[in-house]
Amino acid sequence: MSLGLLGKKVGMTRVFDEAEGKMIPVTVIAAENNEFLQVKTTEKDGYNAVQVAFDEQKEFRLNKAKAGHIKAHGGTAKKLIKEFRFQEGEEVPNFEEITAGVTLFEAGQTIDVLGKTKGKGFQGVVKRYNFGGLPQSHGSMMHRRTGAVGAGSWPARIWKGQKMPGRHGNYNRTVQNLKVVQVREEEGVILVSGAVPGAKGSYVVVRPAIKG
16 A cells, blocks of 8 residues: 655764664654545546645634644644555555554665755756856857747747746655664654755655655
8 A cells, every 4th residue: 555654854964884783874854643534436436545644733723624624634733745556455554553643664764855956046947957058168158048938930939948047946746765864753753865856844644655
């Protein structure tokens, strides 16, 4: 089953392998306050999914639709709600027995981490698309610009999809086949080998690896 968790990127640190003494850079993901709201079924909802809520929130900050939905399923106010689909016939875990969300994963397991990359703001084509730029020689006044973007007398317009300056970063990205180094249940964190998308404090989705 591809049931995952919602988490928050705390930062990066390092741990040492007890067997070989190697230093392993890891990303710390806090996922201690996941709350399982609802199990959706084909008969009732048209598809199979598990609904998870994450990150404590003051109730008055929620809109009425979200607050009513959470209250109807006996949950507490949360910032995020995410669904994880599963196939017909897959065994749904008993959420009554899951005391901490991080216990869904174990050390050595391969996972995927989904998140949004760091926002870079408005950027030019050299940084945004890795353009080579124009001549840097004396007399040139277009060092980091796009160059010609028109298409001549026909079609007398700029083609759709033309790479130009604009907002850069804040893209949805998935890093596949990362390894869980440690699961610290008492701290509610997962230590993942390597880097994951996003800035410190950004939200991520952790799920079992699809291709791993």
